[in-house]
Structure formats: structure tokens, C-alpha cells
Amino acid sequence: MALQSMTGFARLDGQTGRHQWAWELRSVNGKGLDVRLRLPQGFERLEAEARRILSVRFSRGNIQATLSLQSGESKVEAVVNQAALDAVMALKNQLAAVIDPAPIRFDTLLGIRGIIDFKDSADGQDDMAALDAGLLQAVERASAAMAAMREAEGAALAAVLLAQVGAIEKLTLMVETDPSRTADQIRARLEAQVATLMEGASGTLDRDRLHQEVAILATKADVREEIDRLKSHIAAARDLLQKGGPVGRKLDFLAQEFNRESNTICSKSNSAAVTAAGIELKVVIDQFREQVQNLE
Template identity: 35%
Template sequence: MTHSMTAFTRQTIEADWGSLQLELRSVNQRYLEPHFRLPEALRDLEPAFREALRNRLARGKVECTLRFEPAAGGESLAVNRTRLAELARALHEVRAEVPDAEMPNALALLDHPGVVESRGADLETVQREALALFDTALNDLIAGRAREGKRLAELIQSRLDGVRIQVAEVRALLPSILERQRAQLLERLETLKAELEPQRLEAEIALLAQKADVDEELDRLETHVTEVERQLKQKGPVGRRLDFLMQELNREANTLSSKAVVAESTRCAVELKVLIEQMREQIQNIE
């Protein structure tokens, strides 16, 4: 099933120790690129969160925001003396190297990460609940990406149907296209007869006929359309493959356009490019 890289989820939990709110937001990105905003007391959860994302997602920029609100009256602040001592030693070394350096005041010291700790809530319980909340949020995010991916697949399929229609129209136009190409070929041959020897003239005829043939381009367009449809039904990430197929479709559309000799085939070639570009824009959001 096709998955989008765009989705959002917000999950919350409330208990006697307080509340947690977790948001996951993902947008398209060439690779998996996670970003975390976690409260200091729960910073140690980042490796577990990162590993869970890596195991279940392949692409996308994913922003994770976790908020922790301790229960009213259930939290007190305490100074981490070990952390404060380490900070004091570091400041002493700075003063020794740079005597004129301005030292922080007490409030700035308290604001340094890890110096002040929240006490009251059972941190292990909060971490355990945060991990469970993250798992719930990730499941919901993936479900959202799947729903959006289904809509993208439907949109792409409608454009693929349009490509098939344009290919069928060009095939129906082939008799008139070939007649026009034959006329142009004869016009050129009238000029070439006076300039080329018979063997060279035959070679020119074969070359012009080959350049005028669009049947091969139409076959390849249909082949690529079938492959895109097959990829849309595959499990796992398919975005990069689809992007490559869009390049191949565009290549054939450009070749068809360069060989167009009647107004109708030119219009079909332009419409093909529009349909392919619409698909390419949507495929940028597919995992």
C-alpha cells in the first residue's frame, strides 16, 4: 500500500502524577530526518524514540514534541549538587583562561540544563507511559500516512488513465501522422535527390523514416504506465522508484513532442506532459 510522508497526530494521557502530550508531524523529505523537542526530565527517551522511527519509517522529516505537566502540588525543585559542582569547575577553568570573562549569576546557573531537577513524580513511571504514548502516536501517524497515501494513489491512477487516453488518441491519429510525415519526407527527398548519390539517398530515407516513427514511444509510455500501477500496489517505500518512472514517462513525452507533425499530436504531447508533471508533484509526498 502506498504511504504518504505527510501526516499529523496528537496523543495525550493524564494520571495522578500529571499529564503528557505528544505530537508527531511528518512532511516529505528525501531521507528519514527526525527532530525532537523533549522536556529535560525525559531527554533520555530520545534514543528509543529515534530507533522506533527508524524501524517503522523510511522517509520523511518527522518532528516529535513531548510536553510533560506534573500534577499540581506534586512537584518540587531540587538542585543537582553533582551537576552544579561540575559546572562550577568548568567556570573556574574558564576564569583561569579568560580572567575578564563575565561569570553567570545564580539565576543563570539554575537555568543551566541539569542543575535543577523536578522531584515528586515517579520518573520511571512517566518514562514508561511516555514510551507507550509514543508507540500509540506512531501507530496513528502511520495510519494517517496510509490514508493520505491511498488518496495520492487514487489521484495518480486517474492521471495514468489520462495518459492511456492520450496514447490511444495518438494511435488513432497515426494514419494522418504517417501521411503528413510521408509528405514531409517526399519534400525533403526532392531536395536531396539533386545532392545525394543513390546509396546515400536510401540511407537518408531509412533515417528519416526511423525518426518519424512514434509507435515505439507509445509502447514505452504504456509499459511505464503499467509499471507505475504495479509499484502503487507494492508493500514498502516506492517513492524513489515512482520518481524515476516519472522521468522515463517525461522522456517519452518529450520525444513524442519532438516528432509531432500534426496539431492534434502536438496537443496530445502537451497534455501528456501536464499529466506527468501533476503525478510527479504528488509523488514527491510518497514514502
């Protein structure tokens, strides 16, 4: 399943019957999925289904979906008020003895208020059902177009994130292989520190006890566990990026773990080279976490 960025846009125009419409979808970063719809008055009935369509397609992001609708000219139809016409004809028959018996002319009927009315013909039930179906099919297609854009950006983000994971791995190996962590270097450094302490110390200083304390401090300063955890997090991050799908939250958690281990390495370090690598680790991890915020 492809990675998706949370940033995307799509617009789809079309026409159904006498109605011209346009769907416009926008998506930006969000902690969860927040779908907001702006529909023309009278089309609120589409909201639930449109929201469902978008929720199936996307799992994270602030999405705004706007429907614009314009209706073309409608047909004009004449409506006869049958009751009023019957009343006029009944009155004519009633007055047949005193008025001209000739049939009533059509233009005369047009002049009588209430007999014939002209109005726009409204869309029938079938027309409105076809319009609703067309609009919902359109939002489905628009969401697919926006998903394609988000996937394209997700692929570009994946390349950046994999490169950053590679940089984190390289810096982790630099810390692991730094000469200051070899047994000979540790032994020489501890011996020099003990010798320095013994030179200025009184005769009451227990040399064996001093060696024990220095060994304990050396053990506490070891970053082997942090290196192992970083390697485990690196493997997990690569697995998630290759697996794809909505993995943004998991990668964000790993970024926090990366940062925690790099902080510990810097605090334990007794080597300038290890400290420098730890600081560079923090920089790359911060860049990694910033990019992860854009992933679904």
C-alpha cells in the same frame, strides 16, 4: 501494504502518576527520514528509544515529535537531621545540672534550625521507570495514529495517481494510433516530399539516393520505441501503486522516465496531432510527478 502520504499529524494526552503529558507529532515531505525530538529538560534519556520507535514506523518524511510535561503537586515530607538531634540531646544531658530537666517539647525542637526540614518528596526510582515506560508507550500509540492519517491521505493520492496513469496511457494510445503513423500516410508524405524536391532540383540529383535518405530520416523519426517504453513504465507504475509501501522514490524515477519519452516524442513528431498529444503528455506527467512528491 498501504501507501502513505508524508503529511500527517497526531496528538495524544495522558497522565502517569502525578505527571500530565502530551505527545504531538507532525510530519511533512522530505527526501529521507529526518526525526527531530523536543523533550523536557531531564528527559533526554528517552530520545534514543523514541527515535527508534518512529524510525520503525516511518521510512520517509521530516517528523517533529514534541513532548509536553506538567507535574502535579508533590507530597511534603518532614526529614529529621538525626545527627543534629543527637547533638542537641547530648548537650541537654551535659547541661542537666543547670537547666530544667523536663523533656524537650516538640515545638521547641521545631524552633531549632537544622533539626527538622520540610521538602517535596521526589518521585522514586519505580515512579520514574513507570513514567518512562508510559511515555514510550504513548509515543508508539501517537505514531500509529499519525501513520493511520498518512495512510488515509495515501489512499486518496493513489486514486489520483492511478487516474493520471490512465490519462498517460490514453495519450500514449492516441500517439500510437494516430493516422500519421500508418504505412500509407508515411508513404504518401514521403512521396510528396520527394516529388517537391525533384521538381526544383537539377538533373544531377540521384532519385534513388534521395529515397534512401528520406527512408533513413523516416526511421529516425519513428516513435515506436518511445511508445513501447511508455507502456512498460505505465505497467510498472500501476504495479507499484497496487503493491503499496514506501514506493515514492521509485514512482519519482518513473515520472522522470515518462518525461524523457514524452520529450522525445515531441522532438521526433512530424504531425500536429502527435505533437499536441505529446505536449498534453508532458502536462499530465508533470502533475503526476508533483503528486508523487507527497508519497512516502
